[in-house]
Amino acid sequence: MSEKIKFTIDDKECFAEKGQNVLDAATDNGIFIPALCHIRGVKPAGACRLCNVKIAGRLMTACTTPVESGMEIENDIPEIQDLRLAIIEMLFVEGNHFCPACEKSGNCELQALAYRYQMMVPRFPYEFPVKEIDASCPKLIIDHNRCILCKRCIRSFKDENGKNIFAFKKRGHKLQINIDEKLSANLSDEMAQKAMDICPVGAIIHKGKGFDEPIGTRKYDKVPIGSDIESVV
Amino acid sequence: MTKKITIEPVTRVEGHGKVTIYLDDNGNVVQSRLHIVEFRGFERFVQGRPYWEAPVLVQRLCGICPVSHHLAAAKAMDVIVGAGTGDGLTLTGEKMRRLMHYGQIFQSHVLHFFHLASPDLLFGIDADPAIRNIIGVAMKFKDIAVQGVMMRKFGQEIIEVTAGKKIHGTGAIPGGINKNLSIEERDRFLYGPDPMNVDKMISWSLDAVNFFKDYHKKHRELIDTFAAFPSNHLSLVRKDGAMDLYDGVIRAIDTDGKKILHDVDPQDYLKYIAEEVKNWSYMKFPYLVEYGKKDGWYRVGPLARLNTADFIPSPLAQKEFEEFKAYTNGKPNNMSMHMHWARLIETLHAAEMMKELLNDPDLQKDDLVIKGTRVNEGVGMLEAPRGTLFHHYRVNENDQITMANLIVSTTNNNEPMNIAVRCVADSMISGQKEITEGMLNAVEVAIRAYDPCLSCATHALGKMPLEVSLYDSKNNLIDKKRT
Secondary structure, three states: OOOEEEEEEOOEEEEEEOOOEHHHHHHHOOOOOOOOOOOOOOOOOOOOOOOEEEEOOEEEEOOOOEOOOOOEEEOOOHHHHHHHHHHHHHHHHHOOOOHHHOOOOOOOHHHHHHHHOOOOOOOOOOOOOOOOEEOOOOOEEEEOOOOOOOOHHHHHOEOOOOOEOEEEEOOHHHOEEEEOHHHHOOOOHHHHHHHHHHOOOOOEEEOOOOOOOOOOOOOOOOOOOOHHHHOOO | OOEEEEEOOOOOEEOOEEEEEEEOOOOOEEEEEEEEOOOOOHHHHOOOOEHHHHHHHHHHHOOOOHHHHHHHHHHHHHHHOOOOOHHHOOHHHHHHHHHHHHHHHHHHHHHHHHHHHHHHHHHOOOOOOOOOOHHHHHHHOHHHHHHHHHHHHHHHHHHHHHHOOOOOOOOEEOOEEOOOOOHHHHHHHHHOOOOOOHHHHHHHHHHHHHHHHHHHHHOHHHHHHOOEOOOEEEEEEOOOOEOOOOOOEEEEEOOOOOEEEEEEOHHHHHHHEEEEOOOOOOOOEEEEHHHHHHHOOEEOOHHHHHHHOOEOOOHHHHHHHHHHHHHOOOOOOOEOOHHHHHHHHHHHHHHHHHHHHHOOHHHHOOOOEOOOOOOOEEEEEEEEOOEEEEEEEEEOOOOEEEEEEEEOHHHHOHHHHHHHHHHHHHHHHOOOOOOOHHHHHHHHHHHHOOOOEOOOOEOOOOOOOOEEEEEOOOOOEEEEEEO
16 A cells, blocks of 8 residues: 655645645645646646646646645645636637637636636737648547647547557647648547547547537536536545 | 718617718708628638538627527538438427527517617607617516517527527537427426416517507508518528428519519529629628619518518418508518518517427427538528528538628618618608708618618617718818717
């Protein structure tokens, strides 16, 4: 049996397995720390920066920081909450996120976080970048307008033969997700849906399935994001 | 010296428009125009988007009748996914959509009559603008105002249970619908507490028709002669000639009732209908190709639909239809103000159809979507509250929209509205020494009869924000007055 260690989040006493990252440990203790790039069980990337918490006065990404005995973590404090809201706002202004016509609306983690953090008008000017849609794959559409470059698809999705079909291409501000044309041509509907579900936003779309889930039954229609974690303990 | 009168914005219509009227030295009207001054661009920015987004994206054209665009786009996508047209869908798919549509017709017609048009009828065209509005109606005719609000609420709630939201839902998807109607949802409308049940809605709709008929008796000259002019009429009708607001074939008649478009397939609309562009308005001018730009324009909407249909397939509305037809001895009705009468008969029809559909057990079945062989082009047409609505899309092999052409109801009524403005300008403004606010409101009343949806809703309450500008013959502004 692995060793349990004791730490606190906002003065609440918590317990974790040794070696766990702060994000997973918080989740196990019923505390929600937002993240758009993290998938439990997949090596953390620290890409989205939303899970920033304050440890010993320093900002640290909870997904990449191993929890230590006696660690005192600040999570639900105004400074962190505003930082997270600023990051959400930046993600909105850097892309073209038009929720009204997006089929991921109601299931979108970025949208759900914007609601949770009560985003009104972003403090940054909209960039309205010119982005493309790659619809050449028979089962998937990659809508670069909505991609937040979280790398979830690159890090966690493999096709039926265990091969990666997503990768980055280009560099700097032109960086974008690329889909392997040959490998993706053979994706099953089930795998295409899985790829769509991994994406936290509406950048990966399973073709021909749009809007088949009625309003009222979507993931975040009734409860805010994170409430499943908070209701456990 | 030429005098130019500008009415900007036109109030109590949906969207932004303005009217200009030019007078000669003797005060006679030499030119009048209804300008649509906003530009939307939906046909362009839908290009490149996946085809299944169209019904959800394009409905954002409007906040008053988004369901019309939602369903017209979904019907076009039915063709593209191989589900075919009209009765190609599953029974549940088609009937849920019809229920959504009749809820939409009901709430939109009610909105127009009670909120936008009734102030002119209840207080008079030249009444003080401070009371000639919905607040004035609510203060003086409380029962009518409450009826209007409750009827609209009923229609909006029908939309909510079929589309998922009262405004901008997602219910209609290519090939069908994404939900059925639960027994609980159904019973709310069939057996809801007074007044929120469908029987009360039918009863109130009948009251509204009778209200108009009474008003007509007392103001026959106004209703029969105001902005009356001959025209062609166009609408969808069911294949057997019945009024059908959701699906059918295109029929047009001339001013004498002769068929000039013989029940043609909507998929072929481009063979019969073209659009002219004029440099002073963002709204195009559609016309029947065979009759040309000069003679081929037509009216759409409630008046046109009652003129083109042979009968209405619901008993109470049919009885009213017969009385309506008898008033013109079976000939087409060309009186603009009778648009209100026709609209209220349709409101009654929509209420009856909602009841029929709510009692239909097909709405509780689970067979929601059907698909067949994918094709690259589709046309979706229906009768929106304001008239015939055309949606036409082309899609590439990657499922992206490459072309969209929308002819919205108000566009079809562009020429008729301009003619209505001219009629009123000629009869009420020409040769007058003084131009009063009441005269200018008369111009708006003529436009309002068509219930134009110039885009999203915008309503000015209270004092009419009317600006009148006087220009000399060299187009120099010599006087400006804001009431």
